[in-house]
Every structure is written in structure tokens, then in C-alpha cells.
Amino acid sequence: MTGNPLAPSWLAVPADPEALDPRIWPSSATRTDDGALAIGGMAASDLIARFGSPLYVLDERDLQSRAVRVRTAFADAFEPLGVRTIVYYAGKALLTAQVAAWMAEADLHIDVATDGELATALAGGVDAARLGLHGNNKSDAEIDMAVRLGVGTIVLDSADEVERVAAAAGRYGVRQRVRLRINSGVHASTHEYLATAHEDQKFGVPIGDAPAIVETIRASEGLAFVGLHSHIGSQIFDAAGFREAARRLVALHALLAQSGPVPELNLGGGWGIDYTSADTAFEPEDIAVALAEILVEQCAEHGIPVPQIAVEPGRYIAGPAGVTLYTVGTVKPVAVASGAGVAAQRTYVSVDGGMSDNVRPALYGADYTAALGRRSDAAPMLSRVVGRHCESGDIVVRDTYLPGDTGRGDLLVVAATGAYCWSLSSNYNHVGRPPIVAVADGAARILVRGETIDDLLARDTGLTD
Template sequence: MSANPLAPQHLRFPTDPDALTARIWPASATRTDDGSLAVGGVSADDLVAQYGTPLYVVDERDVQSRAVRVRNAFTEAFERIGTRAHVYYAGKAFLTTQVAAWMAAADLRIDVCTDGELAVALAGGVDPALLGFHGNNKSDAEITRAVGVGVGTIVLDSHEEIGRVARAAAEAGTVQRVRLRINTGVHASTHDYLATAREDQKFGIPLAEAADAAAAVRAEPSLAFVGLHSHIGSQIFDDSGFREAARRLMDVHASLVETGPVPELNLGGGWGIDYTEADSAFEPEDVADALAAIIAEACAERHIPVPEVAVEPGRYIVGPPGITLYRVGTIKPVTVETSDGGSATRTYVSVDGGMSDNVRPALYGADYTARLARTSTGSPVLARVVGKHCESGDIVVHDEYLPGDVHRGDLLAVAATGAYCWSLASNYNHVGRPPVVAVSDGRTRILVRGESVDDLLARDTGVAPVSAPGR
């Protein structure tokens, strides 16, 4: 067998279509003696027998160990240059009360950006002083709530938020710590929808206006200016953007130090993870060392104190520890003409989920890796894993080589779905969102229960809830 001419250049023809590449799959992912996929000591067959499909599965220990690894990497790197680092877990990647508790246990802070995320973090027992509150369009109610519960830091995303947060803090009789989110103008090498520091988009205050904004914050008695914040985007593999953003921030930071204290600098998050064999992600130690070196050099050149530094990783911590399990349905070989006038076959493998549980391929053109939950001796065929929804863009995995004997009823696992899949899930076509199950040491527990048809009908005011099968 050889590569299919319809396959993209980055997709390698597999020598073993059953192999589980460690950097893509959860740390505990393995094949059992009979070839079945298992995560956290629990086989995919057993998981599905108990919870059904589609099913999000999270390797609990892997999430926790990644959180600790990031914390240690940044703590050690910035201790070497004489300062402290604070790691905020980006809750938008995936947040439940139990995940929030895991982060707190790993000594991470948490970044939230809505009243709902704030409520989840608080319900998870997180000290509000260890929370940061983001958002480009915070409502007055959200600001009042954040100030009232004692959120540690509010990130100001616009000039108008300065006065609004100041009024809320004054009314609460408190002094609220705030950061200014600065749009550095750095064009990160990622999808346009994931680049958050380009000039023509909604986030942050332009770099040229940072000094005026900081002066406005300092003029408010009810606000305490903590420092600047930058986030250039997500799923980034080229570190030049991080370096340039840090340098630009340090220029402004240094000018602000001349007129008052600037104790912290938040460099955001956004470094990528490996979704496929073609990806080459940073190690957290490399990111921490590189940023520490940039900050130390910039401070030495400007003869200013090294500030405390904060970062906001999310995807690295929860992305690879998660997988999604699907049940295979319709198999449809499709003949496609090739550029040389010939033809080739792409096999469409339909599953019982789709863009309702993973919209990232449709939204960003994101690539994923898939494997059957059983081993096979079938020759690899080029496949496209698609969902059950009424959209041609309802694609779960654009291109993957799967065993040619894939058939209806097979279980299929998609790797690295821990971040931004459940968070972006919807009820399109009135499909209930799947449950999320944590696995560890052969045990399972539900983090978020799945939605049944009854759950969907319960919100429809035109009908009374009816009894219907579902999870």
C-alpha cells in the first residue's frame, strides 16, 4: 500500500495504524492485551458500556501532572532571574467545579471571563483572590459581581472599563486590583480567529494608548494598577510572536515604571499542542526559559527591576489528556478525481457526534488524530471522519488513515479533545451535549452529566417535558 493522492502532504502513511503517539494521546493511553484502547486503566469498551457515545474522557492524573509541570517550569525559570511567576489556568479551555479544584490543588490560579465561569470556579472552592477576570465586553452585573466576591485581578480591556470598574469598586468600598490588556500589534502565526493581538480586532487597548490608560487607572482611588497584560493568540508554534510581544510590552512597562510602581507583567498563554504527527509543540520548560531570558535582558537594558510575571496556559494542561469516543455508523467510499486526471477513493466514516461536540474543525480547520478502539490487520485507507449533522462542514477529522476494515459499530477515539471541545459544544439539531468522564487508576467519575432529550424539552416553554430515552 502507498499514500493516497488525496491525502495532504503533512499526513504520513502509517506503518502502524493502531499506534498511539505519546505526545498526542493521554499519558495513560495504552492498548490492552487484546488490543483495546484504554485510558486511566479503563477500556473504551467499558466506558461506552457505562456512559454511551459520544463521550468525552479526561485522564485526571495527566491533567494534574501537566498543571504541576507548568507551575514548576515557570516558578524555576523566573526564580533564576530573581522574581516570581504566577500561573493562571485559562478556564475557557475546559472548566468544571472539579477541574477548578484540581487547579487549586496544583497551586494554580484561574482565569475566567464570564459570570458563569466565575460561578463555576467559586463553586469549585477556589479562593476568589486567586482569580483573574477577563472579557472584552463585561456587563455591569459581571463587574459588580467580580468586585463584590473579591476577584484578585480584573483585566481592563478598554478605556471605558476603567471608569466602570472604578465605580463598582468605590460603591463596594474596596480597592480593586486591575491589569490593562494591551494590543501589541503582533501578528501571531495561527488561524485568523485565534490571533488576538492584531490591530483590526476586538481585544485590548492599542499599544500607543497604554500610557494614557495607565494614567487614568492611577487617577482612580478605587483602583490599584498591577501592570500590563498581553495575549497574542492560541495554538501557536512559532515563538517569535511571543518574543516580540514581550519586547514591545517591556518598552511600555519601562516607561510606566518611571511614574509609579508596576509590580507585574502578564504574558498570556497560547502555545500550541500536538494534535497530529505533523505538529511540533513547545515544551513548557522551553517557553518558561525563553520568556525569562527575554524579560531579564529587557530589564537589564532598561535598568529597571524585574517584575513578577504571570502566564495563562489552558490548552497545554487539558488538551492532550482528553479524548472523545464515538460509535461508527455509515461508511461511504467516495471516488474523487485527482489533478493528474486519475481518481482516488476517500472513505467517509460517519460517527454519532460531530460539530455539536467538536466545532473546531469547522470553525478553524483544526486537524485531529483518530484511532479505532480495537487493533486491526486491515490495510490503511484514507478516511474523513464526519458527523451526523446537516452541514457538509460537519467534519471531525479532515484526513486520517484508518484500517480498511472499519465498520458500523466500531468505536473510534479522537485524540487531544480536552480543550475547547466541551466548552464550544452546542445543541445543534437538538442533540444533547455528551457527558464528561474522568478516569484514573481504573476508576471513573462523571465531571459533567450528559444531556437527554428530556433536558432539551425542559427548556422549551411550548411543551411539557416528556419521557424520552437519553443520558
């Protein structure tokens, strides 16, 4: 079938509209005999009937297996070298008390960036010693909380944090482990807002400033310098950026090792995942092997042993394990002039959520994959899935082919929404945030309850009895 001229070049008309690409969908995503879409042994329609719409759904087994896969991949790549590895789960991707508990069960540490994330991880039963605290603007209260509770490592993001963390360590009579975040100057091939290591940036300190800051850290009785940290961005598919960052970090590591121990090197995360058929994500085994090769090469060049390695994936673990369920409302065909003045049609499919539960398309121009929750033999139509909010940029899926009989009341499922959707959710237009439900082996349970109108009004002090 010929594609719609309004469709982007990467979007092909689906040969099988019911197919679920395993690179994009959770491992348990299937079609039942009657064509209904199911996750974790639960029909999406049954989940909507029980928990409401919109609804975040998390494949519990997929999430756990992805965490174990990353840990195993890095152990397999580095342990033959005699190098220990630590995998931190980047909590900012998706963090609930249960998710934190699952990560601990998978023998992962957890990276947190605020007192709220710290409290959530602790509520999940995670040992504070297995946490790392990030943040470019940590408050004194957050630093105090982290030191008091025994957080394993604090990542220093600026020179002024050296004195502030040392002061907190002095108050509690401890020696706080710290890493120094380095702005490596590597320009990652990703969206501008997702690149976190170019020079004009709020995160980290320039490589040239690091030796003096590390000297100050080492001179403090309350601090233990354990190594460097680097994170070049998110949703990255090009390995060149990771290789160049590793090269620059090893050179700095070698320089600092001349005057004292530098036991660890944290290379961050940022690995991309497949959101659409056009994406080409790394496998964690490939990333681990590639990093091991470049580190062995660079450390040999500088005459130093390969240090203990840490990484911080978040999106890879949580993203593909989650989907969002919506109910279709208005379906509106719109005639649009395409190139050379040829008229074409795009159909706007409105759902009962939008940028309040997934702001990434509006914020980053992110693309997603969607599927109808039921069987349909109708011809595919070029569609744009949009939300209910008062913004023309309220787009959930910019370009997709949906069955031509998609209509009001249909269930629509958007894949790979496990990372940064609930975390970035809001109450725009006074819409309550949806619940998160975990599914596994034909059973479902709520991880985070949805917000009601009463919840939204409860904090409004202008209300009268």
C-alpha cells in the same frame, strides 16, 4: 505502503496502525494485550458501555501533572532571577467545578471570562482572590459580582471599564486590583480567528493609548494598577511572536514605571499542542526559559528589574488530557478525482457526534488524530471522519488513515479533545451534549452529566401539558 494521492503531504501511512503517539495522546493511553484502546486503566469500550456514546473522557492524572509541570517550569526559570511567577489556568479551555478544584490543588490561579465561569470556579472551592476576570465586553453585573466577591484581578479591556470598575469598587469600599490588556500589534502565526493581538481587533487597547489610561487608573482611589496584560493568540508554534510581544510590553512597562509602580507583567498563553504528527509543539520548559531570557535582556536594556511574571496556559493543560469516544455508523467509500485526473478513493466514516461536540474543524479547519478502539490487521484506508449533523462542513477528522475493515458499531477515539471541544459544544440539530467522565487508576466518574431529550425540552415554553 504508498499513500493515497488525496492525502495531505504531512499525513503518512502509519507503519503501526495501533501505535499511540505520546505527543498527542494522554499519558495513560495504551493498547491492552488484545489491542483494545484504554485510558486511565479503563478500556474505551467499557466506558462507552457504561456512560454512552459520544463521550468526553479526561485523564485525571495527566491533567493534574501538566498543570504542575507548567508551574514548575516557570518557577525553575524565574526563581533563580529572584522573580515570582503566577500561572493562571485559562478556564475557557475546559472548566468544571472539579477541574477548577484540581487547578487550585496544583497551586494554579484561574482565568475566567464570564459570570458563569466565575461561578463555576467558586463552586469548585477556588478562593476568589486567586481568580482573574477577563472579557472584552464585561457587563455591569459581572463587574459588580467580581468586585463584590473579591476577585483577585480584573483585566481592563477598554478605557470605559476604568470608570465602571472604579464605581463598583466604591460601592463596596474596596481597592480593586486591575491589569490593562494591551493590543501589542504582534501578528501571531495562527488562524485568523485565533490571533488576538493584531491591530484590527476587539481585544485590548493600543500601546499608544496605554499611558493615558494608566494615568486615569492611578488617579482612581478605588483601583490599584498592578501591571500589563498581553495575549497574542492561540495554538502558536512560532516563538518569534512571543518574543516580539515581550519586547514591546517591556518597553511600555519601563515607560509606565517612570511615573509609578508596575509590579507585574502578564504574558498570556497561546502555546500550541500536537494534534497530529505534523505538529511541533513547544515544551513548557522551553517556553519558560525563552521568556526568561528575553525578559532579562529587555529589562536590562531599559534599566528596570524583571517584574513579577504571570502566564495563562489552558490548551496545553487540558487539550492532550482529553479524548472523545464515538460509535461508527455509516461507512461510505467515495471515488474522487485527484491531481492529473487520477481516480482515488476516500472513505467517509460517520460517527454519532460531530460539530455539536467539536466545532473546531468547522470553525478553524483544525486537524485531529483518530484511532480505532480495537485491534485490526486490515490495510489502512484514507478516511474522513464526519458527524451526524446537517452540514457538509460537519467534519471531525479531515484526513486520517483508519483500518480498511472499520465498520458500523466500531468504537472510534479522537485524541487531544480536552480543550475547547466541550467548551464550544452546542445543541445543533437538538442533539444533547455528551457527558464528561474522568478516569484514573482503573476507575471512572462523571464530572458533567450528559444532556437528555428531556433536558432539551425542559426550557421550551411552547410545550403544553
